[in-house]
Amino acid sequence: MKKMKLAYLLPALALLVSCSKDDPNELNEIDGTETGVEIVETESMAEVANADVPGNVREMFFGGHKIPVEEFNGEYVYQGDILLPKDMVSEQEVQVVYERGEAPENKSVGRTSARWPDNTVYYAIDSNLDNKTRVYDAIKHWEAKTNIQFVERTSQSNYVYFVSGSGCSSYIGMIGGKQNITLSSSCSTGNTIHEIGHAIGLWHEQARVDRDNYITINYNNIQSGREHNFYTYAQQGFDGAEFTNALDFGSIMMYGSYSFSSNGQPTIVKKDGSTFNIQRSGLSTGDVTGINNMYPYSSGGGETQTEIYVNGETYYISGLTVLRYLDTWYFSTKYGYKRVELINDRWYWV
Numbered sequence: 001m002k003k004m005k006l007a008y009l010l011p012a013l014a015l016l017v018s019c020s021k022d023d024p025n026e027l028n029e030i031d032g033t034e035t036g037v038e039i040v041e042t043e044s045m046a047e048v049a050n051a052d053v054p055g056n057v058r059e060m061f062f063g064g065h066k067i068p069v070e071e072f073n074g075e076y077v078y079q080g081d082i083l084l085p086k087d088m089v090s091e092q093e094v095q096v097v098y099e100r101g102e103a104p105e106n107k108s109v110g111r112t113s114a115r116w117p118d119n120t121v122y123y124a125i126d127s128n129l130d131n132k133t134r135v136y137d138a139i140k141h142w143e144a145k146t147n148i149q150f151v152e153r154t155s156q157s158n159y160v161y162f163v164s165g166s167g168c169s170s171y172i173g174m175i176g177g178k179q180n181i182t183l184s185s186s187c188s189t190g191n192t193i194h195e196i197g198h199a200i201g202l203w204h205e206q207a208r209v210d211r212d213n214y215i216t217i218n219y220n221n222i223q224s225g226r227e228h229n230f231y232t233y234a235q236q237g238f239d240g241a242e243f244t245n246a247l248d249f250g251s252i253m254m255y256g257s258y259s260f261s262s263n264g265q266p267t268i269v270k271k272d273g274s275t276f277n278i279q280r281s282g283l284s285t286g287d288v289t290g291i292n293n294m295y296p297y298s299s300g301g302g303e304t305q306t307e308i309y310v311n312g313e314t315y316y317i318s319g320l321t322v323l324r325y326l327d328t329w330y331f332s333t334k335y336g337y338k339r340v341e342l343i344n345d346r347w348y349w350v
Contacts, residue, residue: 045278046259047081047191049169049182057225060089063321064096064331068228072166079204080229080260081169081195083180096320097331097340097347114173114201119295121150121174121200122159130185135162138192145283146291148200160199170198190280194252197287201294205247205254206268207232214247214271221265229260230267249276250284320347 049055055070055077062069062084069084070077076084123139125132139150153159158174165182168191181195206215209232217230248254249270256278257266266275283291309315309324322340323330330337331347339350 045188045190045280046255047168047187047194048260049075049077049081049083049165049167053225055225057228058091060091061093062089065321066093068231070225077169079207080226081167082198082203083169083171083182085171085175097349100348114175115295116148116158116174116200119148119297121148121196122153122156123150124153124159124161126161126163129162129164129183132162134183134187134189134192137189138196141189141193141282142196145288147295147297148291160196168192168195170195172198172203173201174199188280190252190282193282194280197253197283200291202253202287202291205251206230208247211247215268216271216273218265218267218269221261221263221267223260223262226260230255248284248286250279251287252279252281252283253287254279318342318345318347322347 049070050072055072057068057070059066060069060076061067062078067078069089074086076086076089078084125135129135142148143150158176159178160170160181161178162181162183165180165184167182167184168187169180169182171179179199181192181199183192183195187195207230211232219227219230222230255268257268257275258264259267259278261267269275309327311324311326314321314323320331320340323332323337325337328350329340329342331340340347341350342348
């Protein structure tokens with residue numbers, strides 16, 4: 001699964017987990033116990049922001065790159081269920097790197113860290129949300145398996161808000177302020193675990209850059225208008241490093257072989273042509289390892305974790321996707337990588 005180690009996570013970012021050996025056919029309980037009971041995939045197991053029809057697909061600028069997004073009632077959705085903050089998406093390319101001495105535009109590009117400080121996610125649940133038990137069960141699962149704790153919001157300004165909607169969707173990482181995790185009545189506890197995964201910083205596993213070494217995407221079998229859900233981050237114009245040896249078929253962030261199929265035929269198969277089931281029972285071993293690397297154990301005290309930037313990884317910081325190389329920052333342009341530096345929360349050419 002794609003994970004960013006920092007700032008508002010963007011496609012083609014670093015992956016932190018070791019390869020999971022979990023078999024999605026053997027994970028059948030929310031606590032992750034191996035039962036040997038086969039999971040039968042249904043289309044509803046794959047998360048989507050609008051369960052009825054794809055939204056209007058548009059090419060929009062985000063993080064200095066143009067990507068395809070679906071638009072639903074003014075909301076921008078990426079890869080099926082990932083919500084993008086409106087103030088970070090634009091129809092026209094927005095200047096995100098400045099010359100020295102140039103006056104920056106007064107435009108918000110989003111400047112909050114993606115990780116939740118002190119491993120703590122504050123949350124609230126809309127009183128009209130049905131089946132609140134699935135939220136509590138999902139939170140309990142996350143707390144039992146990872147270093148993350150969930151605390152019911154009192155007056156905190158940054159928090160996730162579980163609310164009813166037409167599908168299952170979430171923002172990626174902590175974006176600042178109230179951020180919705182939308183759950184329709186058909187979203188299961190497993191779907192809720194998946195959406196919480198997005199909220200703390202996880203991307204979809206099948207979109208990793210090296211995925212073609214392990215799977216084949218059958219685009220002819222994908223529902224019309226949702227082909228872009230299967231693009232790799234590299235295909236979106238983003239670069240990144242992978243930090244696992246293999247794709248994690250057991251990840252709760254992974255699509256199944258029949259996800260978004262238009263004709264009952266598989267959309268994703270292994271390189272040998274075989275199919276595999278979607279897994280929405282609980283976090284895989286790889287999921288747990290990656291999250292605990294991303295959120296090391298914290299003893300509390302409200303201190304924000306210090307980020308360690310890793311050379312070779314791509315990050316999204318202050319509205320720009322940047323590559324860390326030789327302890328400096330680089331931005332990918334049509335002329336190649338150009339060095340940039342961050343000063344007072346603005347990027348400047350070096």
